[in-house]
Amino acid sequence: MKYVIIGGDAAGMSAAMQIVKYEKDAKIVTLERGAIYSYGQCGLPYTISGLVPSTDDLIARSVETFRNKYGIDARTYHEVQTIDPKTKTVAGRDIQSGKIFRLSYDKLLNASGASPIVPDWKGIDLRGVYTLKTIPDANQILQNLRDDIQNVTIIGGGYIGIEMAESFRTLGKSVRLIARGTYVGKIFDPEMAQFIHEQAKKHQIELIVNENVTSIEGDRSVEAIRTDRSLYKTDLVLISAGVKPNTSFIQETGITSGIKGAIQTDRYMETNVKDIYAAGDCTLQYHMVKGQDDYIPLGTTANKQGRIAGLNMVGKPREFRGVTGTSIIKFMxxxxxxxxxxxxxxxxxxxxxxxxxxxxxxxxxxxxxxxxxxxxxxxxxxxxxxxxxxxxxxxxxxxxxxxxxxxxxxxxxxxxxxxxxxxxxxxxxxxxxxxxxxxxxxxxx
The missing domain is CATH 3.30.390.30 (FAD/NAD-linked reductase, C-terminal dimerisation domain)
Structure with a gap:
């Protein structure tokens, strides 16, 4: 059997390891559009603060380990562009060489993850404007986090926004967090979120709520953030406006999707198209309390879904029971x-x-x-x-x-x-x- 896995992080490699374990003669090809496999994205804010010394500490297994120890054809800089379920092929581009590749599969797993949402604001390409989703993102911030950068603005009050407010404040930066809603931490009810606001005030983190960012101002580097109410000077901007599934390439496949374009699967992580599975941040999750599919992309779920997908791909049935929507955040x-x-x-x-x-x-x-x-x-x-x-x-x-x-x-x-x-x-x-x-x-x- 030939297995092709799109994505080399939590879900994809959890599945790959189950295939390696239970099917000795399997041919496994993994396609990762970046250069790094199998790392802890949730640890990225703590590399910025210095609590975790290096982004290298977040890597669980290197590409070479997957290749040399487990015999996986682990490819880097391979971006998938199309899937053809009729011919059971995957095609895309080698980012480094520019060459087009085409691979056949017996079973396919899409574990393509998610990418940060970046609004189409004027000034979005200025130097000093960042997102945080990958190790290269974190390294870029660390390389440019000079002593003269003192005023940091975070746009978005979700998980990453809150954690990064702490990280930048730990470094002694002046931190401002802008949220378009009425309060920060929207997963909580308002009277519980007040404790987040009180903690921010205690640690001199400025919270700006009920304001929409309209543009990012500056010449070559960021100098200010403009909202529908005011102008705020800043030396660095981190955009933390949520994520969207990387699923644009499935549009012609007939694969069913839902919230934000995330892929719908059955309890065995198989899509409505035979022999195509999906897992992780590109996928919907069944919410056990709501009794319906939801989109809550978290690392714990990606690892579980990937493992279960891998087991089912090799004929060892195992159901994904679902999530209860559990999350925990440290804030000061x-x-x-x-x-x-x-x-x-x-x-x-x-x-x-x-x-x-x-x-x-x-x-x-x-x-x-x-x-x-x-x-x-x-x-x-x-x-x-x-x-x-x-x-x-x-x-x-x-x-x-x-x-x-x-x-x-x-x-x-x-x-x-x-x-x-x-x-x-x-x-x-x-x-x-x-x-x-x-x-x-x-x-x-």
Missing amino acids: DLTLGKTGLSEQEAQKLHIPYEAVKIEAQDIARYYPEARPIHIKLIYRSDNYRLLGGQIIGEKGVDKRLDVLSTALFNQMTVRELEDLDLSYAPPYNGSWDPIQRAARKAMRG
């Missing part, structure tokens, strides 16, 4: 966690719901260094089934968030949350865990 002194639905999402889906919010301590209140932790639970008003949770605090957020995600995966109610046997000792918890206290409040309600 706080950890920001969310899983399942927010109130806003429940409203849009017309789900009958209630919500409770509490402030507690992350450990026993009398134990030294106990810190506040803020928890919000959303649950169905008709049967008390948990719909989602948001947790913000300095410590103890991650373990509670994972409990809630597990509860969502198993369709538990808030009453069952109260019944859980969770670990307790004063240095680690109170006798009632904060999420159980929130659950008790919901049941009293």
Whole structure:
């Protein structure tokens, strides 16, 4: 069997390794339009701040490792342009030589990922304007992050925008973050997002909300950002306006797509076109709480989907169960966690719901260094089934968030949350865990 995989990062190489493991005589060709395989994109902000010493530290396996150790025909600078399901061929261009290539396949995996959204603003090509999605992106920022660059402007208040605000502030830069919405951190409900705003103020990070960027000003290098309300001087701009799936080349294939053009698959990661699979950031994810496909491109999901695609491609059936929409972000002194639905999402889906919010301590209140932790639970008003949770605090957020995600995966109610046997000792918890206290409040309600 000949397998062709488009994309050499998390999803693509997770699939490749399953094929290597279970089909000894398989011929595997991987096509990566960049030069680097299998690296941790989520670590990029921490290379900018210096917490991670080098972008090389993010690489899990080199191209040479895939070639020499695992026998994969791992190609770099190969950009796919078309897929022909009738002839079962993939064609594209070698970026370095300019030559056109054409490959046949028995089974194909599209793991082409996603690219940053770059609005069509005037001045977008000025020196000092960046996005952050790849190691070359990070290296470019690091190479040009001179001492005389003091004023940094971030456009967009999502995951990368928030993390990069911390990274630049850690370096001693003056940081401004511009968001077109009413607040930063739109995955959270407004009253939870206020803690992000308070933290930004505490660390002298300027938040500008309810403003739309209209242009980037400057001669050869960026000098200012113009919005529909004001003009802000700046030395560097990071655009963090979200991502879009790299799926333009599937338009003539008959492959079904959905949100933002992301590819729709079945539970076995196969598309509606036989022998063509898809996984990772170019793909939709089934949201277990919403009961429908969604687009939440995250590294954990890409690795899972890729592994499952690889297993199914070699005839070892395995279902992708879906996601619960779990994410966690570090922002200065706080950890920001969310899983399942927010109130806003429940409203849009017309789900009958209630919500409770509490402030507690992350450990026993009398134990030294106990810190506040803020928890919000959303649950169905008709049967008390948990719909989602948001947790913000300095410590103890991650373990509670994972409990809630597990509860969502198993369709538990808030009453069952109260019944859980969770670990307790004063240095680690109170006798009632904060999420159980929130659950008790919901049941009293």
